[in-house]
Amino acid sequence: MPEEFKPGCERPPIKKMNVETDIAAEPVVKEEKKSMIRVGKPAPDFTTRAFHQGKFKNIGLSELKGKWVILCFYPGDFTFV
Amino acid sequence: MGAEVLSVSVDSVFVHKVWNDNELSKMLGHDIPFMMCSDQDGSIGKAYGIYDEDSGVETRGRFIIDPDGIVQGFEVLTPPVGRNVSESLRQLQAFQLVRATGGAEVTPSGWKPGKQTLKPGIDLVSNVWKVWKVEQAFED
Known part of the structure; x- marks a missing residue:
């Protein structure tokens, strides 16, 4: 189940993509694998931070196996619609 | 119906808190009952194919995932139209x-x-x- 965490002053960790550090090497253009979501196929797993009823929590989609999940994306807080 | 609802946007959890506390809880009369997830680098949105690179936000994608973790259905709308x-x-x-x-x-x-x-x-x-x-x- 989602575990509560105490927010500190640090910037929330941002999951960086692999960055090529060897500048001598030829620039590597990484083809990002873009597989379309398809019905009948597994939902991509993720872990992230959430606000839930007065608490900050860490949550992973895989923790919710065994339950139906409605996952809703939206453009941003305080947008009007 | 026993489903778990997760909302996701590129806002931080701090912004989610302020939105809940100052606007949504007043609309509802209580706190938002579901987890408001933060996807600040858009990686979740990209994995689900609904992240808009041009505007840096997530479109209105909604996915129904079954207890085995399988996507059963989805719908994606552009920002101005609600679901x-x-x-x-x-x-x-x-x-x-x-x-x-x-x-x-x-x-x-x-x-x-x-x-x-x-x-x-x-x-x-x-x-x-x-x-x-x-x-x-x-x-x-």
Whole structure:
């Protein structure tokens, strides 16, 4: 189940993509694998931070196996619609 | 219906808190009951194909995921148009019914809870017209 965490002053960790550090090497253009979501196929797993009823929590989609999940994306807080 | 709802945007959890505390809880009369997830680098949105690189935000993607972690359905809208929550719930109930019957019953167009389902089988081949009428797709 989602575990509560105490927010500190640090910037929330941002999951960086692999960055090529060897500048001598030829620039590597990484083809990002873009597989379309398809019905009948597994939902991509993720872990992230959430606000839930007065608490900050860490949550992973895989923790919710065994339950139906409605996952809703939206453009941003305080947008009007 | 026992489903877990997760909302996701590129806002931080701090912004989610302030939005809940200062606006949404006033709209609802209570806190947002579901987890408001933060996807600040857009990686979740990218994985689900609904992140808009040009504007740096996530479009209105909604995914129904079953207890095995399988995507059963999705809908994606551009930002200015809001969703129809009751349609999402209808679909959830339909998927739950199909799962509960192991696929022995399926839900025709326009199905709602309590309405007629269809039972696929050899006897139903070419005979749907006898048991199901087109008007049922448009009924309230």
